[in-house]
Amino acid sequence: MNHPNAAAQFNEDVARTTWHDESLWFVRTKRDAATHAVPEWETLRDLASQIKEHTLSHLDDYLTTFEQQATANGVQVHWAKDAAEHNRIVHAILQQHSVQRLVKSKSMLTEECGLNPFLEQQGIEVVDTDLGEHIVQLAEEPPSHIVMPAIHFKKEEIGSLFHEKLGTDAGATDPQYLTESARQHLRARFLAADAALTGVNFGIAETGGFVVCTNEGNADLGVHLAPVHIASMGIEKLIPKPEHLGVFLRLLARSATGQGITVYSSHFHRTRAGQAMHVVIVDNGRSEHLGRADFWSALKCIRCGACMNTCPIYRRSGGHSYGTTVPGPIGSILSPGRDLKAHSTLPFASTLCGSCSAVCPVQIDIHTQLYKWRQIVVKEHHVSASKRGGMYWVNKVFAHPRRFRWAGRLVRKALQKLPSSWIQNRLNVWSRSRELPEPPEQSFRAWYEQNRRSP
Amino acid sequence: MSSRDDILRAVGANKPSSVPLPEISTFDAPGGRLITLFTEAIQSIGGQVEEVDTREDVASLLTARYPDAMVVASLLPEMNGTVALDGIQDPHELADLDVLVCEGEIGVAENGAIWLPESAVGHRAAPFITQHLAVVLDKRQIVWNMHDAYARVQVDAEGFGVFVAGPSKTADIEQSLVIGAHGPRSLTVFLVGSSAESKGRS
Numbered sequence: 001m002n003h004p005n006a007a008a009q010f011n012e013d014v015a016r017t018t019w020h021d022e023s024l025w026f027v028r029t030k031r032d033a034a035t036h037a038v039p040e041w042e043t044l045r046d047l048a049s050q051i052k053e054h055t056l057s058h059l060d061d062y063l064t065t066f067e068q069q070a071t072a073n074g075v076q077v078h079w080a081k082d083a084a085e086h087n088r089i090v091h092a093i094l095q096q097h098s099v100q101r102l103v104k105s106k107s108m109l110t111e112e113c114g115l116n117p118f119l120e121q122q123g124i125e126v127v128d129t130d131l132g133e134h135i136v137q138l139a140e141e142p143p144s145h146i147v148m149p150a151i152h153f154k155k156e157e158i159g160s161l162f163h164e165k166l167g168t169d170a171g172a173t174d175p176q177y178l179t180e181s182a183r184q185h186l187r188a189r190f191l192a193a194d195a196a197l198t199g200v201n202f203g204i205a206e207t208g209g210f211v212v213c214t215n216e217g218n219a220d221l222g223v224h225l226a227p228v229h230i231a232s233m234g235i236e237k238l239i240p241k242p243e244h245l246g247v248f249l250r251l252l253a254r255s256a257t258g259q260g261i262t263v264y265s266s267h268f269h270r271t272r273a274g275q276a277m278h279v280v281i282v283d284n285g286r287s288e289h290l291g292r293a294d295f296w297s298a299l300k301c302i303r304c305g306a307c308m309n310t311c312p313i314y315r316r317s318g319g320h321s322y323g324t325t326v327p328g329p330i331g332s333i334l335s336p337g338r339d340l341k342a343h344s345t346l347p348f349a350s351t352l353c354g355s356c357s358a359v360c361p362v363q364i365d366i367h368t369q370l371y372k373w374r375q376i377v378v379k380e381h382h383v384s385a386s387k388r389g390g391m392y393w394v395n396k397v398f399a400h401p402r403r404f405r406w407a408g409r410l411v412r413k414a415l416q417k418l419p420s421s422w423i424q425n426r427l428n429v430w431s432r433s434r435e436l437p438e439p440p441e442q443s444f445r446a447w448y449e450q451n452r453r454s455p
Numbered sequence: 456m457s458s459r460d461d462i463l464r465a466v467g468a469n470k471p472s473s474v475p476l477p478e479i480s481t482f483d484a485p486g487g488r489l490i491t492l493f494t495e496a497i498q499s500i501g502g503q504v505e506e507v508d509t510r511e512d513v514a515s516l517l518t519a520r521y522p523d524a525m526v527v528a529s530l531l532p533e534m535n536g537t538v539a540l541d542g543i544q545d546p547h548e549l550a551d552l553d554v555l556v557c558e559g560e561i562g563v564a565e566n567g568a569i570w571l572p573e574s575a576v577g578h579r580a581a582p583f584i585t586q587h588l589a590v591v592l593d594k595r596q597i598v599w600n601m602h603d604a605y606a607r608v609q610v611d612a613e614g615f616g617v618f619v620a621g622p623s624k625t626a627d628i629e630q631s632l633v634i635g636a637h638g639p640r641s642l643t644v645f646l647v648g649s650s651a652e653s654k655g656r657s
Contacts, residue, residue, distance in 0.1 A: 217638025
């Protein structure tokens with residue numbers, strides 16, 4: 001995937017790009033209102049960051065404790081090194097329980113593992129039950145946002161999709177009506193499901209339990225009806241103790257959507273009578289990432305999506321332009337670790353304005369890591385020849401004060417004398433949506449020499 | 456070697472050097488009565504609050520609020536529903552439940568969340584599959600924030616427990632808020648107790 005090309009495609013529809021930008025900015029403003037109402041917000045961010053860093057720095061111990069406690073609670077714990085093993089384990093559990101129909105609540109991990117297509121190939125019916133995820137599933141698209149999977153869809157498009165797939169009235173676009181239709185359609189699926197799969201927002205090492213947060217109630221409706229519950233959890237989801245949930249649940253929903261807390265924060269520890277509960281702990285590249293000195297702290301992420309909502313690039317390029325399960329700033333620092341070449345354009349999908357780091361509830365230095373990935377991408381030669389060549393010459397000039405002064409004089413003159421097509425031309429990607437300011441008569445250095453320097 | 460051992464070994468080898476676990480500070484409640492703050496929080500998330508003097512008052516108010524409810528399940532000793540939850544083995548039988556009335560353990564004023572352990576709701580599925588949810592809460596059980604709530608709740612005392620904050624909702628279609636996604640279409644909280652209460656402190 002090439003982010004600038006995909007983003008250019010997205011930007012062809014200017015009105016739609018503006019609409020997308022404004023939809024996400026609206027969520028950002030709700031986040032601001034919610035966080036400003038909490039006087040201790042910055043203290044909570046400090047705490048959350050430290051708790052996550054502590055947990056990651058003792059992660060092997062906490063994983064072992066979690067396994068022991070969960071097993072003692074009657075939960076079956078499985079370990080998956082990679083996506084393929086995760087999918088095999090889930091399929092084996094489903095076979096063991098003769099499952100034909102699986103309902104799922106939102107899980108970015110199973111998106112990352114490609115679970116749905118794998119299970120469908122094995123003949124299992126998989127229904128995503130979060131409304132946004134159901135929309136993208138019907139449209140046969142991946143989610144474009146980790147919290148609002150269908151944020152890129154207009155209600156008219158959802159209306160015609162539902163008309164085609166769910167038989168809603170032609171031309172109907174009222175969100176209330178469309179949501180009600182999905183409710184009726186999915187309720188039948190909940191009642192018919194043989195198993196339910198959820199993600200995990202937080203795993204509690206001390207008690208061996210886990211917490212799942214939703215607004216719709218879809219995770220619970222699936223899990224409490226079906227005889228089998230499977231929870232897929234990345235190794236980085238653990239926190240040490242239940243008391244730490246107080247910190248994270250105060251941060252998560254406020255950062256994500258501006259709510260004080262999600263409607264449902266469900267705490268699972270033991271099965272109900274007659275039910276089986278499985279937790280699949282997944283690595284899939286996380287343990288390797290933990291060993292990267294400059295980048296391991298990205299594993300603190302609690303998947304709130306705030307960095308996406310605030311990012312001027314994400315808002316104007318859409319989630320699909322990143323070509324990754326987790327898009328936006330956080331995705332752009334996680335994905336290069338998986339495949340540097342495939343995701344080499346992502347660290348550049350940023351203005352380095354730092355807004356992502358400023359809103360991050362667990363204080364990941366996202367924009368610094370973007371910058372550091374750029375260094376690696378360039379060193380490993382995964383940038384275009386024109387960018388490499390440009391950087392070579394810029395380096396030659398900027399590293400030498402006399403050359404720099406000479407070049408400044410030359411460019412000031414050139415900007416005044418040469419036609420604007422010297423800068424504004426098709427070959428210069430930089431100039432496509434930018435204007436240069438009027439060049440000054442003299443540089444600051446020259447002005448200083450003239451006016452301020454003591455004789 | 457098993458995947459488990461491989462993962463634990465890789466994590467052990469790659470983990471960063473030890474970072475201490477911080478102490479969680481306490482955060483004071485703002486001025487004002489906790490009951491007022493809690494009520495405002497519930498209303499802001501699409502729920503309704505009724506203050507009642509005694510639990511006996513709940514039944515008639517509930518009938519007035521849901522006059523068309525055919526199937527009502529009650530976990531309050533003072534009130535009978537039309538269906539007895541303890542006679543139900545399979546949660547699928549709850550599919551036509553109109554109203555569930557139950558008792559919350561703790562209310563959180565900062566966000567309107569109410570802790571419902573499994574024993575308080577009869578069946579785990581009940582508070583999600585019901586069309587409408589009514590929760591009775593003793594005014595004295597309201598705390599200020601989530602830290603205070605977790606100091607009181609033992610999360611693994613039962614196999615399942617949930618913080619419920621409002622009726623189920625979604626904004627997945629163009630950010631338009633729709634109440635009644637998959638779970639209850641409404642939430643009513645009956646706050647029980649004398650109106651003379653202590654001033655809010657966490």
